[in-house]
Amino acid sequence: MGNEEAVFWSRVLTETTLSFHILYATIGVGVPLMIMIAQWVGIKKNDEHYILLARRWARGFIITVAVGVVTGTAIGLQLSLLWPNFMELAGNVIALPLFMETFAFFFEAIFLGIYLYTWDRFENQKKHLLLLVPVAIGASFSAVFITIVNAFMNAPRGFDIVNGELVNINPLLAMFNPAMPTKVAHVVITAYMTSAFVLAAIAAFRMLKGSNHVYHKKALHLTMKVGLIFAIGSAIIGDFSGKYLAEYQPEKLAAAEWHFETQENAPLYLMGIMKDGEVKYAIKIPFGLSILAHNNPTAEVIGLDQFAEEDTPPLYIHYLFNVMVFIGMWMALLAATYWVGTKRRWKMVTTKWFRWLIVLGGPLSLLAIEAGWWLAEVGRQPWILRNIMRVEDAATTSGQVDLMLVLFASLYLVLGVGSIVVLRRMFRKNPVERELEDRHTEKGGDVH
Amino acid sequence: MNLEILGISVLWTFLFGYIVVGAIDFGAGFFNAYTVLTGKQRILTKVIQRYLSPVWEVTNVFLVFFFVGIIGFFPKTAFYYGTTLLVPVSIGVVLLAIRGSYYAFETYGARGHKGYTFMYGLAGLLIPASLSIVLTISEGGYIEMVNDNPVLDYWELFTSPLTWSIVVLSISATLYISAVFLTWYANKARDVEATSLLRKYALIWALPTIITAGGIIFELRKHNPEHFENIQTFWPMFLISFIMFIGTVYLLMKKKQYGWAFGLLAGQFAFAFFGYGASHYPYLLYPYLTIYDSFTNPAMAISLIVAFILGLCLLIPSLILLMRLFLFNKEYVRGNEDHHA
Ligand code: HDD
Ligand code: HEM
Ligand code: HEM
Numbered sequence: 001m002g003n004e005e006a007v008f009w010s011r012v013l014t015e016t017t018l019s020f021h022i023l024y025a026t027i028g029v030g031v032p033l034m035i036m037i038a039q040w041v042g043i044k045k046n047d048e049h050y051i052l053l054a055r056r057w058a059r060g061f062i063i064t065v066a067v068g069v070v071t072g073t074a075i076g077l078q079l080s081l082l083w084p085n086f087m088e089l090a091g092n093v094i095a096l097p098l099f100m101e102t103f104a105f106f107f108e109a110i111f112l113g114i115y116l117y118t119w120d121r122f123e124n125q126k127k128h129l130l131l132l133v134p135v136a137i138g139a140s141f142s143a144v145f146i147t148i149v150n151a152f153m154n155a156p157r158g159f160d161i162v163n164g165e166l167v168n169i170n171p172l173l174a175m176f177n178p179a180m181p182t183k184v185a186h187v188v189i190t191a192y193m194t195s196a197f198v199l200a201a202i203a204a205f206r207m208l209k210g211s212n213h214v215y216h217k218k219a220l221h222l223t224m225k226v227g228l229i230f231a232i233g234s235a236i237i238g239d240f241s242g243k244y245l246a247e248y249q250p251e252k253l254a255a256a257e258w259h260f261e262t263q264e265n266a267p268l269y270l271m272g273i274m275k276d277g278e279v280k281y282a283i284k285i286p287f288g289l290s291i292l293a294h295n296n297p298t299a300e301v302i303g304l305d306q307f308a309e310e311d312t313p314p315l316y317i318h319y320l321f322n323v324m325v326f327i328g329m330w331m332a333l334l335a336a337t338y339w340v341g342t343k344r345r346w347k348m349v350t351t352k353w354f355r356w357l358i359v360l361g362g363p364l365s366l367l368a369i370e371a372g373w374w375l376a377e378v379g380r381q382p383w384i385l386r387n388i389m390r391v392e393d394a395a396t397t398s399g400q401v402d403l404m405l406v407l408f409a410s411l412y413l414v415l416g417v418g419s420i421v422v423l424r425r426m427f428r429k430n431p432v433e434r435e436l437e438d439r440h441t442e443k444g445g446d447v448h
Numbered sequence: 449m450n451l452e453i454l455g456i457s458v459l460w461t462f463l464f465g466y467i468v469v470g471a472i473d474f475g476a477g478f479f480n481a482y483t484v485l486t487g488k489q490r491i492l493t494k495v496i497q498r499y500l501s502p503v504w505e506v507t508n509v510f511l512v513f514f515f516v517g518i519i520g521f522f523p524k525t526a527f528y529y530g531t532t533l534l535v536p537v538s539i540g541v542v543l544l545a546i547r548g549s550y551y552a553f554e555t556y557g558a559r560g561h562k563g564y565t566f567m568y569g570l571a572g573l574l575i576p577a578s579l580s581i582v583l584t585i586s587e588g589g590y591i592e593m594v595n596d597n598p599v600l601d602y603w604e605l606f607t608s609p610l611t612w613s614i615v616v617l618s619i620s621a622t623l624y625i626s627a628v629f630l631t632w633y634a635n636k637a638r639d640v641e642a643t644s645l646l647r648k649y650a651l652i653w654a655l656p657t658i659i660t661a662g663g664i665i666f667e668l669r670k671h672n673p674e675h676f677e678n679i680q681t682f683w684p685m686f687l688i689s690f691i692m693f694i695g696t697v698y699l700l701m702k703k704k705q706y707g708w709a710f711g712l713l714a715g716q717f718a719f720a721f722f723g724y725g726a727s728h729y730p731y732l733l734y735p736y737l738t739i740y741d742s743f744t745n746p747a748m749a750i751s752l753i754v755a756f757i758l759g760l761c762l763l764i765p766s767l768i769l770l771m772r773l774f775l776f777n778k779e780y781v782r783g784n785e786d787h788h789a
Binding site: 062063065066067069070071072073074076077078080081082083084085087088089090091092093095096098099100101102103105106107109110111112113114117118134166169170171172396397398400401403404407408411414415418419422 | 503505506508509511512513515516517519520521522523524526527529530531532533534535537538539541542544545546548549550551552553597744745747748751752755756759762763766767769770773774780
């Protein structure tokens, strides 16, 4: 196998692993926060339903954590196995956040173990809730640290290269690079948003399947409300991400927006197709891109004409960008409608089709996560470290990458199917109604 | 002490941690599967589940810590080991993944499929075997430079007696460590039947462990004379290790002080492991890579060490809490309490 092939297969394997890991990782980041909110509300309102909600989410969470952990271990090793040259350089400059991430993992893993095995062990429920705080912090900080590494790949700094040697290395400067604030904030908040909508989808699905229990109504209510807040936050921070790109990675933004010539009053194109170098069938929003990039309808936006052809990313990222933004807007709208609708007692929000839309929101949010990452990563091409190292110079020279791809792809298939089967069985065997009854007899209290 | 040695000592310590907690976990899975096969499952399953459930994820982080740390402190290892280890490490990772996830699936989801139990048990032995290959390779002689790129010679590797002795050692040590620990744990749980079965396993695996360990030192004489010389200068450490081994076996035979038996076992492995590590110094990979020419820049080294110290301040209290709640909590160990979500 020539090196070109090794590069190609390394790319495919990295894409596969990360695309799979991110689904579980996103849930891993967001769900602890959701459990915390539910348990908090339960304690505050002295309402068993919310406590049970937290408990059931925690059980499901174990399964997604397990898959997140093992696929995360895979990607962690694969970075060195597939991109040894990159990791050698990265190890010198950006190893600090990677290293700190392992402490976040430790922290999360330890307290998750404790949290899961101490239900009802404490007289004071708040003590138990307190154990969840480090889990949520650990999970969110894993995302923060790994995203800092990714931000560094997009906006490397904190070192100089003189005669092929790395000098003047400053790990903190490398960490706090220009891409970091928007990237970290956007990744974390979209993880919260996605987790809320995935949990909302489950509640809505149970209601569609005929369960009329108030438990599900409370679950849906809570998740949609939290989802709404985070969806709005995602859109706002996403807008900042666009502004970051306009300033520091204009080629990514230009490719994502099919913006070819540097110009003022730049319009924004939604969807459309490319034909003979022309954009066709697109929805054109005048001044849109100038506003998105600089908050000013007449501002100049740098186009692809400023970059050599071999330095520009593939143009298909336009669709990824559109899909992500569309889903973001749609989910914010859906959640807002739900919220206003329940306040005003609109019939619409309790109809079957509306609930199906909520069910659809879960997978859609996950799709937006994928689209966003593919946009960010493919939009960095051809660089692995922007303007410093190209992807083809970073890859392994090993001849067995294609075989490993088969091996790992089968693994992800097994894990994906396995986790879904197990989760379904877990909750089917132990429906809410029965669990509530069990607790009722156990406590002899006012649980319905 | 210079930064290089400080760095490798920290990493070596965590690797040691992983080997001990990992071995307990892997061995437990194997014994569990084995007792299913021989119809004695009833005896062991409960003890094993009690111990493993709250800690399995923590075990994995030890490994993650090691490989992330080594790239941080010694970035050049990415180039040499990353390029050559693609296949063995990938196989290890897939096994780890199957094992870890099925543990969670089984314990919390659907219980009881025998096929999983066997796969789980078997994977637990194959993982140490596939990961231990890294230690073999570090002895040198299996990697060649072709056009400035390191290439692993699989034929040489798999026909070498050293490789296979290390594989055998990794497996028997896994079972030995695990059996000794679980004997102690079962004893604390006042589970007489399980204690006596596990004690038997511990004694069975004691001998193969010490024989292969000795054999490996002997084989190094041929394979890597330089390393063999170095090992001899550290003979007191290996002697202490051996005495501790005798101590463990003695206590097990006399059926007393299982806690001490495990303590001595940990000491035995610690002395051997650090003796081996020290004699390997300064090489990370014979003869290409030493800790000096692969070390990161001072700025990164210092920031990693600061991060490490801050991290430990967080980690140690948390680990103590975990152990107090589950490992040393009588009510939990004996199964009088069940507070699982
Ligand atoms: C639920 C998921 C989700 C939703 C609804 C949105 N995003 Fe997003 N977006 C992500 C999930 C995501 C992500 C997966 O988190 C990415 C990938 C890499 C990254 O930094 O964040 C991302 C990247 C990303 C980037 C590229 C950043 C870079 O490469 O440095 C931009 C410009 C935006 N987003 C902008 C937006 C806008 C204007 C949205 C309007 C609603 C939006 N995103 C909604
Ligand atoms: C988890 C969500 C992520 C997804 C879905 C994702 C997706 C991708 C994709 C699709 C590529 C291939 C681009 C191409 O070759 O055209 C890629 C490349 C890569 N990504 Fe990411 N990525 C993610 C996060 C990260 C993070 C956080 C890092 C850094 C720590 C990272 C490091 C890399 C590396 C090293 C490559 C290979 C070089 C390259 O092709 O640029 N990725 N990723
Ligand atoms: C190339 C990039 C990535 C690497 C190297 C990586 C590495 C890892 C590793 C090694 C683990 C297992 C930790 C353990 O043993 O407990 C893990 C799990 C995890 N990863 Fe990733 N990861 C990457 C991308 C991401 C991204 C982009 C996110 C978040 C947005 C993320 C969030 C998490 C979380 C939260 C966990 C903990 C498991 C859970 O709670 O589900 N990772 N990751």
